[in-house]
Structure formats: structure tokens, C-alpha cells
Amino acid sequence: MSLQDFTQHALSEWMRGQGPRSDIVISSRVRVARNLSGLPFPMLATSSQSSEIVRRVEDALRREDKPSILKGAELIRMDDLSDLEKRVLVEKHLISPHLAEESRYGAVVLSQNEAVSIMINEEDHLRIQCLFPGFQPEKAWELADELDDWFEQELTYAFSETKGYLTSCATNVGTGIRVSVMVHLPALAITRQLNRLFPAITQVGLAVRGIYGEGSEALGNLYQVSNQVTLGQREEDIIQKLTGVVRQMIQHEHNARSRLRETSLTKLEDRVHRSYGILEHARVISSKEVMERLSDVRLGVDMGLISGISSQVMNELMVLTQPGFLQTRSKQRLDVDERDVRRAQMVREYLSLKRNEGNH
Amino acid sequence: MQCQECGNRPATLHYTKIINGKKTEFHLCEVCAKEKGEQMPGMDAGFTIHNLLSGLLNLDGQMTEEHPSSQSSATVQRLRCPTCGLTYNQFSKIGRFGCSDCYQAFAERLDPLFRRVHGHRSHRGKVPKRTGGKLRMQREVDELKQQMAMCIEKEAFEEAARLRDRIKELQKKLDS
Ligand SMILES: [Zn+2]
Ligand SMILES: [Zn+2]
Numbered sequence: 001m002s003l004q005d006f007t008q009h010a011l012s013e014w015m016r017g018q019g020p021r022s023d024i025v026i027s028s029r030v031r032v033a034r035n036l037s038g039l040p041f042p043m044l045a046t047s048s049q050s051s052e053i054v055r056r057v058e059d060a061l062r063r064e065d066k067p068s069i070l071k072g073a074e075l076i077r078m079d080d081l082s083d084l085e086k087r088v089l090v091e092k093h094l095i096s097p098h099l100a101e102e103s104r105y106g107a108v109v110l111s112q113n114e115a116v117s118i119m120i121n122e123e124d125h126l127r128i129q130c131l132f133p134g135f136q137p138e139k140a141w142e143l144a145d146e147l148d149d150w151f152e153q154e155l156t157y158a159f160s161e162t163k164g165y166l167t168s169c170a171t172n173v174g175t176g177i178r179v180s181v182m183v184h185l186p187a188l189a190i191t192r193q194l195n196r197l198f199p200a201i202t203q204v205g206l207a208v209r210g211i212y213g214e215g216s217e218a219l220g221n222l223y224q225v226s227n228q229v230t231l232g233q234r235e236e237d238i239i240q241k242l243t244g245v246v247r248q249m250i251q252h253e254h255n256a257r258s259r260l261r262e263t264s265l266t267k268l269e270d271r272v273h274r275s276y277g278i279l280e281h282a283r284v285i286s287s288k289e290v291m292e293r294l295s296d297v298r299l300g301v302d303m304g305l306i307s308g309i310s311s312q313v314m315n316e317l318m319v320l321t322q323p324g325f326l327q328t329r330s331k332q333r334l335d336v337d338e339r340d341v342r343r344a345q346m347v348r349e350y351l352s353l354k355r356n357e358g359n360h
Numbered sequence: 361m362q363c364q365e366c367g368n369r370p371a372t373l374h375y376t377k378i379i380n381g382k383k384t385e386f387h388l389c390e391v392c393a394k395e396k397g398e399q400m401p402g403m404d405a406g407f408t409i410h411n412l413l414s415g416l417l418n419l420d421g422q423m424t425e426e427h428p429s430s431q432s433s434a435t436v437q438r439l440r441c442p443t444c445g446l447t448y449n450q451f452s453k454i455g456r457f458g459c460s461d462c463y464q465a466f467a468e469r470l471d472p473l474f475r476r477v478h479g480h481r482s483h484r485g486k487v488p489k490r491t492g493g494k495l496r497m498q499r500e501v502d503e504l505k506q507q508m509a510m511c512i513e514k515e516a517f518e519e520a521a522r523l524r525d526r527i528k529e530l531q532k533k534l535d536s
Contacts (some may be wrong), residue, residue, distance in 0.1 A: 040444045040459040121454070145486070150436045152488050158460035161495050163481030165473075166427055166460040171469070173463075175485035195361045202385050205479070210372035218372045228375060231481020 003349050012092055012114030012131070015315045019134015023302040024250050025310065026182040026222065026315060028190045029093075030140040030239075032148055033124040033167045033176035035158040041168040042103065042121045050105035057118070060154040061109065067150055069111050075120075078106040087324030090276060093131065095119055116147065118244050123168045123258055124176075126151070135246065136177050137239050144177075145235070164231065173230030181246050182211065186221040186299040187256035197252060205229055206245055218316065220291035225249070261293055272300030280351055285344040290321050313354045320346060341359065365392035377476070441465040492533060501530050 014027045019299065035041060078086060078099065078159075084129035088102040089108070093155050094117040099106045110117040111265050113339055119127040128147050130140040159168040164174040172178070188194050210218020216280060225246055228236050260268050278285075299315040300306035318327060321357050326342045327334050363371045369389035376383045439448035446458035448466050457463065474481040487496045489499065504527050511520035 035460060037460060041457060043454075043456050044444050044446070044458040077442055129403050149489050152490055157488055159488055160460075160463060160483075163385075163463055164485060166457075167461055168456050170455075170457070170473055173474070174478065174480075174483045177485070198361065198387070199385060202374045202376045202387075205376060205383075205385070207375035208372075209374065216371065229478045229480070231474055231478040232482060232484055234485045238485075274372065 003346075003353055004328075007316065007350070010088075010325065010328075011316055011319070012094065014093075014115065014131045014133045015310055015319055016133070019132055019136055020311060021135040021250060022311065023135060024184055024253050025135035026184055027093075027133055027134055028107055028132060028137040028140050028182075029129060029180050030137060030144045031127055031178045031180075032144050032165075033127065033157075033172045034126040034148065034151070034165060035167060036125050037156045037158040039125070042125065043168060044122060045121075046102075047105065047252075050121050050319060052119055054105055054107050057109065057120055057126070057151075060151055065150075066148055068333075069113075069116055070109075072112045072118070072145070073109050074105055075109050075187075078103060078108075084324055084327055087252060088328055091319055091322040091324045096122060096131075103339065116143070118147075124172070126155075135181065135250070137243055139237060141177075141239055142181070170312075171228075172230050174234050175233070176240065177230055177235050177238060178226055179242050180224050180226035181242065182222060182224050183246065183249060183253070184222055184255050184295065184298060185222075185249070187260055187297050188209065188253050189221045191250065191256050191257060191262065197249065201225065201245060201249070204241070204245060206242060219288055220290075220295040221293070222318075224233070258300075261303065268303075269305050272296045272303075272305055276300065276306055279347050281348070282344045284340045285347065286340055287321065287323070287343065290343060291318065293316055296334040308355055309351070310354070313351070317350060319345060320350065361387055363387065363389035364499050365389070439466055439469065497530050497534050501527055501534070504530070 005287055019025070019028070030343055036053060039045060039053065042050065045053070054077070061070065061073065061075065066270050085334070086095070089095045090100050093106050094110060094114060096119065099119050099122045103121050105121050107120040109120070110116070115131055117129045117131070119129070128151070130143045132140045157314045160166055165176040167173050167176050187193065188197060201208050205224055205228055208223050208225050211222050211224050225242065227242055229238065266284070274294040279293050279297060294314050294317055297306060298311050298353065300312045301309060301314065323339055326339050326346060329346065361371045366389065369391060371387035371389055373388045373393050374386070376385050396432070422513050441458055442465060443461035444458035445520065446462055448469060451457060451462065451466060471481045487499060489496070496508040504523050506532045508523040508527065511517070512521060527536050
């Protein structure tokens with residue numbers, strides 16, 4: 001399979017799409033947790049109860065009146081996938097590691113464009129997730145809300161008047177909603193301002209975490225901002241609060257980029273072009289280094305310092321250079337050293353492919 | 361920013377907990393977060409944070425001190441969900457409910473926990489469309505009443521009258 005075919009097949013819409021504020025915001029996600037009434041939560045469910053939940057969702061999906069986004073959606077059982085296939089779904093942010101590794105009778109419903117993934121028998125019976133490119137958490141909520149309503153016609157949820165939707169963990173009860181936005185904050189990192197920003201964000205009850213860290217670091221200056229509170233606030237208010245905070249983060253990142261341009265343009269240009277050069281020519285590259293270089297190049301592209309390549313390529317490469325993807329592409333298990341070689345090769349080939357596309 | 365536990369790895373996880381009614385910030389590296397007894401799987405922020413917060417449940421001793429008037433821990437330990445058989449003790453160790461009836465069975469112990477995690481103890485969000493019938497209507501009535509009060513304040517009496525009729529209509533359905 002050519003690299004082009006492979007990636008067309010492999011990438012979901014959230015990586016390819018160009019959403020609002022995509023110079024800073026990579027993606028927006030809303031997830032709602034739901035449980036069916038009268039059945040124990042997955043932790044205590046028997047095999048027959050767990051498979052009944054999968055069956056009920058499957059039955060619901062047979063209905064003719066399903067939302068258009070679910071036309072052609074597929075229900076995939078974890079037991080039918082290899083470890084590598086599960087890993088790729090995790091790397092694409094479509095399922096959680098918990099569903100991949102620990103669930104019993106776990107399954108996922110994927111819409112064709114992969115904007116919707118519904119995990120079954122994860123910590124809760126259902127976790128409806130909607131993932132959009134760029135900064136559009138409201139859109140993601142609208143869709144999740146619609147899907148939730150549609151499933152509720154067929155399924156009776158565990159719900160209490162005072163506590164709302166009942167979930168397996170107390171941290172999700174009420175709305176069961178988790179809104180998260182992935183942001184790229186290289187200029188704030190370079191100018192060492194994250195130390196001041198993060199405490200301000202946690203003060204208003206949101207959580208921030210670095211992603212793609214293998215063990216201890218936030219790689220690629222990518223952070224996920226999400227709500228902590230799910231009980232006692234309306235969904236719209238939760239989203240609005242998070243949106244307001246992220247807007248301010250975007251503004252700060254913008255300001256930091258402007259200051260960098262004014263005060264140290266040559267140094268910045270040198271930095272991003274060096275990283276670009278390494279990505280174009282390296283023969284061995286670790287997962288840590290690739291994320292750092294991709295972050296630099298993306299900053300260069302987003303600030304107009306590097307031309308001839310789109311920032312989407314960076315989104316795509318962030319996912320394509322993950323271990324599961326590299327091994328799927330190579331059709332074999334690879335140890336760490338082999339992966340570093342394949343990774344460098346993947347990046348070189350992909351960049352040259354995309355440059356050629358750009359020239360036509 | 362360095363991790364506040366070990367002071368030598370960069371903090372990648374930032375969040376607050378409400379402890380004794382006070383917001384407390386946490387800035388941890390993944391290693392220390394893990395050591396605090398939390399699982400930190402891969403990249404799913406929602407999942408991770410939720411696991412991390414569930415660590416709160418294990419502060420049970422502290423909870424008893426906070427509420428000296430509540431039952432002795434021996435009684436609490438005997439609390440058991442009649443439906444799934446999970447005991448309160450098990451719940452506070454695992455940090456997960458066994459079934460939706462656990463909420464009822466452990467109700468007396470949960471409000472302080474909800475307050476600590478969420479700062480609230482009652483749901484204000486969405487209500488299921490099909491099964492939430494009356495509650496949904498009640499919410500709508502409450503909402504309309506607020507709107508009506510605002511209209512009256514702004515002396516938009518025509519609009520207020522329209523809202524009043526709608527409220528009456530709903531109220532009738534609710535009472536029937
Ligand atoms: Zn630490
Ligand atoms: Zn129970």
C-alpha cells in the first residue's frame with residue numbers, strides 16, 4: 001500500500017480537518033458518560049450482562065431513523081482486534097487505554113469519519129465521544145447531545161432527579177460530561193510563561209495536562225484543558241466557562257508569538273528551520289525528538305516563517321509517528337531502535353509527499 | 361514548572377481539589393501522580409483526571425473528622441448496597457460504584473464527597489427526554505418563571521403575559 005493510501009485510510013477527520021483557530025487549537029472533544037438502568041456498572045457486570053449491553057446498543061443501531069452521522073457506523077468488539085489494532089485506535093484518540101486493555105466485552109461504535117466514537121463497557125456502559133478539529137467544543141456538545149437523545153429513545157438510562165446521570169465514578173456524576181480542548185502553546189513555553197498560566201487555569205476549576213508524554217514530560221507543547229466539575233452546573237455553562245478560559249489562553253499564546261517576532265525573529269527563524277531540516281533529513285529519530293521538532297515546525301508554519309507545507313501535516317505526523325502506527329505501516333513488531341529508524345523514514349517520506357502535493 | 365511532590369521532574373498534570381472547603385492546587389509529574397495511587401493511562405485527559413480525582417475517595421478518615429456527628433466508622437463500614445452487594449468500605453477503596461442503586465445505599469455519606477469534588481450536590485443539567493417527562497417540564501416551568509420575572513422588570517408586559525399562559529399550560533399538565 002502506498003503511503004498516500006495508507007494515510008488516507010489511517011487518519012481521522014479531526015487530524016485532517018481545518019477547524020476554527022486551528023493555528024493554536026488542535027481539537028475539541030466532548031464525552032458523555034451514560035449507564036443503562038437495571039444493570040450493574042461494567043466493573044460488577046456478569047459476562048451475560050455485559051454482552052447484553054453490547055447487544056442493546058447494536059439493536060438500537062439497527063433502527064432506520066438513526067442520525068445521519070451514524071449511517072455506516074461500525075460496531076467493533078475489542079475481542080476481535082489484535083493488540084496492535086487496539087493500540088492504533090488509542091493513538092487516534094478514539095478509544096481509551098482502559099477500553100483497549102482492561103474492559104470485558106468492550107466494544108466501540110465508530111462513525112465513518114471517526115468524529116464519533118461510542119465506547120461500550122468501558123468504565124460506564126456508554127461513553128459517547130465527539131471529536132472535532134480546531135476550537136469548536138459547542139459543536140461537539142451539540143452532536144453528543146443529539147446522539148444521546150437518540151439513544152435514549154431506545155435505552156433507559158440510570159438517572160436520578162437530584163444526582164443526574166449516575167456514573168461508575170463519583171467524578172462524572174450529574175451531567176457525565178467531560179469537555180476537553182487540545183492546545184499547542186509553543187511560544188508560551190519558549191517564553192517560560194506556562195508557570196504563570198497553569199495555576200490561573202486550575203484556580204477556576206479546570207484541569208490541564210500535558211499529552212504525548214512518555215512517562216514524565218509534556219511533549220510537543222501540547223496540552224489538554226478539561227472541566228473537573230460535572231455536578232451542579234448545566235452542560236452549556238460548563239462549556240462556556242471552558243471556552244472562555246481557552247480563548248484567553250489563545251490570546252496569551254498570540255501575544256507571546258508577537259513578542260517573539262518583535263524581539264528575536266532571527267533566533268526563532270533559525271530554530272524552526274533547523275527543526276524542519278532535521279525532520280527532512282534525519283535517519284534516526286526518537287518519539288521525544290520528533291514531537292519537539294514537529295512543534296517547532298508547526299509554530300514556524302503557523303507564524304508564516306515556513307512555507308510550502310500546511311500545519312495539518314504536523315497534526316497527521318504527530319499521530320503517524322506513534323509506535324502503533326509505525327508497526328502497522330511496517331506490518332511487523334518493531335523494537336525501540338527499529339522504530340526510531342522507521343519513524344525518521346516515515347517523516348521524510350511524508351514531508352516530501354506533502355510538498356509535492358502542494359506544488360501541484 | 362516542577363512537580364510539587366518530588367521537585368525534580370516537570371509537572372504535567374495541573375488541577376485543583378476542594379479540601380475542607382478550600383481550593384487546593386496540585387501540580388504533579390506523572391510519576392508522582394501514579395504514586396499517589398492513581399492510574400495514569402495514555403493520552404485520554406478526561407479519563408486520567410477522573411481517575412486522579414477518584415483518589416479523593418480514599419480520604420475517608422479525613423471525611424469522618426470533618427463530620428464528627430456522622431455515624432461511627434463501624435456503622436459506615438456495614439453500609440452495603442442491597443442490589444449489587446458492594447459495601448461502602450469497598451467503594452471507598454476502589455473509588456467506583458457497583459451499580460446505580462449504590463448512590464441510594466450510600467446516600468448519607470456521599471454529599472460531602474460530592475461537595476468536595478464538584479462544589480455542589482444537586483444536578484442542574486440535562487434531563488432525559490423520554491423518561492424524564494415531569495422533571496423536564498418542571499425545569500421548563502422554573503426557567504419560564506425566571507424569564508417572566510425579567511420581562512416584568514423590563515416592563516415587557518405583553519411578553520410576560522405570553523409566558524404566563526405557557527406556564528399555566530405546563531402547570532396543568534404537571535398537576536394532572
Ligand atoms: Zn514528581
Ligand atoms: Zn450497588
